[in-house]
Amino acid sequence: MFILYVDDEPTLLEMGKIFLEINGELSVDTVTSAQAAFKILAAKNYDAIISDYQMPEMNGIEFLKNIRAMGNRIPFIIFTGRGREEIVIEALNNGADYYLQKGGDPGAMFTELAHIIQQAVLMRRTLLTLAEQEQRYHDIQNANDLIQSVDPSGHFLFVNKKWTDTVGYDELELNNLTIFDIIHEESLQHCMEVFPRVISGEDVGIIQAAFRTRDGKKIYVEGLVTCQIIDGKPLYTRGLFKNITDRKKAELELLQRNDELRAAYEQMTAIEEELRGQFEVLALNEQRIRESEEKYRTLFNNTTDEIYSHELMPDGSPGKFLEVNDIMCSKLGYTREELLSLTIRDIVSEAHRQKMSGIKEQFSGTEVTTFYGEHKKKDGSVFPVEITIRRLKFSGKDIVLAAARDITERKRAEDALYERDLKANIILQNANDAIFIHEISKEGPGRILDVNIQACQMLGYTREELLGMKIPDIDVQEQKARVPEILKTLFSHGNIVFQTEFLAKDGRRIPIEDSIRLIQLDGKPVVLCISRDLSVQKRAERDLDVANRKLHLLNSITRHDICNNLTAFSGYLRLAQGISSDPKMASYLEKMESIQQSIGQQIEFSSVYQDLGTTTPTWQDLHTLVTKLPFPKNLVVHNDIKDIVVYADPILEKVFFNLLDNTLRYGEHVTMIRVSAHESPDGLLLRWDDDGVGIPAKEKEMIFKQGHGKNTGLGLFLSREILSITGMTIQECGEPGKGARFEILVPKEIYRSVGKQ
Template structure:
């Protein structure tokens, strides 16, 4: 029975998941609502498979996975989440997840798929473990034998040897003399007696590919080796030759002793045959794994290309890429990736850099039709990656979906406005009755209850009024906005009098029209919680191809404990929504925000603007005055 750990912060999903997974009796499921708590007690129990949600408090699913892998834990890991963004999938697989399954749909079908993936992941890990164990046994066997062993393939490359072989042939520590069979034969020139005869005998053995040989090698320093070799076969096909050497220096060379030695050799031969039979089985297992991974690559519905980083030549692809571009596999293999783009230079610059973020390009099909795509890639290679695996996403229909979503949001906000109006009316009635009741009693206990009720009503009204400001979030299309103009306009609404220095030059960003609300919330947080804020600044720096806007004040700052929670919905002393909604506004156009200040010295909010989402445009006249230190005066 499989032992499975299922982690999700939704208890109801844990219970239904446990019920479905244990239904066929093949597994026992341990559930937890916190990855953090499981990590703290890790090591008390071993699991065959781990299932985890992505978005969870304190430690999310990918952080949970990365922590386990950093500890050397290779338990199969499945991300099971409602988040379907492609970057989440890529991050999960890059972190070492075995599978990624998105929640949604009919529970029976969904958990049937999850059950299948659990069993498949457990089976694959068991196979890998068996292979590792077999390889370990093979290496230990080679190193424990008294003979020097060397294996070469049909091309002459030496693929396996043990330490005894190096000692017997007095090979230098760097092993440079045995890179291949020819180099090793030359290395023996000054060691063996009658080198021409030695070389001739090896050529005879090589000529008889499937033969078994036995002979004696005499050395110039008086040593004598017995040499035995036989063909290395796989599936009845000769793939190389195994050489075995035993030092028989000082032994009686009589026929009797030779006969005994030959019998011992025959026994060793049988052992080697058994060992290499196991090795052949291991190779077949590796081949099966390669076929499985190849099947996943070929059957994936997303188009993938394998490209040389140096030449941009397409080396391999899956069927989905053929369907997307209209080329046959043979035609694709004659093309370079740059030839698919309408802007080859920009296309190449992205792939030759180190940035693997999603970027939009315009590609052309075989029939000449141009369409937008998003391209992401993963690099492979030691030190200097030479192979790129590209993931292509056709985004032609995204605009249609965005328009439909925007229309739905308009209708939804209309309904919310009506509902909000009705709720506020009823809330006013409730607060009115509260006032009437308070005027009719002097009972202290009842007045305390009425005061609590009034505070609850006021909180509800405050939150409803606050959400009204975000009715238009995501409804209107993003647009180019000058940072200095937007920030200065937001600052002018504040009721405090402090110097504000805005040095962002002429940067314009592509953002949701509610960008001004982001800066308003940052200013509001400084004045509400900064305690001693006397100056505020907004500057920018370059971070590779991106730009980082830095918002700073000289107040008390944010404690380390709060840094990881300030952007969570409901966290804070006021509505708990300001910074949460600010992050959501920025994320509409792929911008991110973090707090990186030092507690006691003020806040430092860093807004990262990705390449393509900013430009330098002329600064509006009314915003130029904020290039110097300014004060906004208002009655407090």
């Protein structure tokens, strides 16, 4: 029989293949995943599949479902260590033929698995050949199997010669009997439950039962029973059974033997535990261990640690090795015979040899001791080990039993952890900002766990003082009201940045920007807080604000004086125009009037934009900004922007006013404007579209230059400046002749929907 065995544990696959193939009846191929199984199933036919349940990517039941979905009825056996009832039910409901739980004695476990495989394959083959057997009716009487047919009431209609020879009843006696009269009490209840299901046409699979012969003996049979149904009416059943009495007896004997082996295995496991903790018991059970030498040797040689014993000389120094395991030979590169000719001194480093006298003194006062050392391989290389040694008596002599564990990876991990912690501490103590690590809970920030030097210098406390404090001890009073909102954001997003103030030891209020992140430390949530001192920045902002106010006042005074002078100039210009009759002079005066009007427009323009960049940006609703624009009544406007706010300079509305002014002034025949917003990989894309004449390709960038245009030449130039304050950009992307399209790109961090504010 060809079997496919699927399990993500290569060691178990190898062992299973050996056990299953041991009798030569099964040929087993192994793979470590369901995906690999599908590939090999496409190229080769198998009689049955064995599958583990818990595997990465696709578990055993998902694998089974896929197999059945392809119409493949191959016998499928779930073989796993997960024995929960719901998994068993799910496996059987999805078409598994058998379910076997891993565990116990490997020999008995794989013997049972081999038997289940043979049963499943037998059932499959029997189902495939049942139709052929019906057509060979004349061979039935000479068949080696027990063949019977009964009516729906249970009365016999037919039995073959093998049946009568085995059970002992002749045909006349059977006329007065039913099938239930010859079933042994052991199987009667089960058969009475199964019989109605068979009569209804259900495929009940392989049936095992016990018959009672005419002379009262019990025989075991196994086989298939089907029902012939015509027009929905059951006519008779057909049963094909094998006499498995001998096999049952063998199985019972095997089970008994397995129980004995399991008991012996459990006994051996107990001995293994005693090897670790009670070595005196080892001496007391010396004869028993000798009798179990083969099993002991398997355990001894398959541990992951070096295990060895050696003589203990009268002066306490180590003598020659008495026994070594295979792992020790493999790790050190010696054969067993070579090691048995050496002593401990031959397989340890020079540094280890120098410590041996100290170990000897330590060992002299105790029966068991553990220490660290270095073993040296045959090629001269060394590796660190953790050694546990125990003194005991063996055949009247003092010996040492030792276990040495290779701790190379542990040491490497410890060194890496130490180096990582060292680097982290260097970063912590050399950061320019104050750093705090503190406890956190749903109620708020708690005890300070660690701080760097900058935190101590900023607040005026020693490190020891801060480690005895809580974050609320250095928070200003008004910060307490903000804690619930900060906690909500922190626990939902994992981090938050905000500005607050800390109280220094001398009572000073220090403005800071806190960047905090939720992290795990020793399995508990804590906060990593980086606090940047904003004192210098705040002073600069105050100085800048004062300078802006002074500049604003100066601009207002200057503009007021210029406007007064311009008004006087305009009046005298009107007087001159009224008394002059010279055409040439009139032309000059007209040009002066145009220049005067242009100066007036520029002064008015400067009054609108004098606050550009001097105030903090704010969150502004785009739909509202567009709605407030003075659109002409004959213009169709589509404002498609809904529930979006952007972080921009307070005079952002001037950008949209300038776009409207540009459309009305240069669009010529504009009838429609559409304002929309679309998300893109780089951020939010705002579009201003009209159906005017558009902008020539060579002017698409020029229109944003200062002084370009027929009016002031500043509208689109300043629009770009307003947008750039918070990182937004603007460009014209329309098609000449089909209308203008201005696209404003808003970075991701400065826009959001109203619901997320």
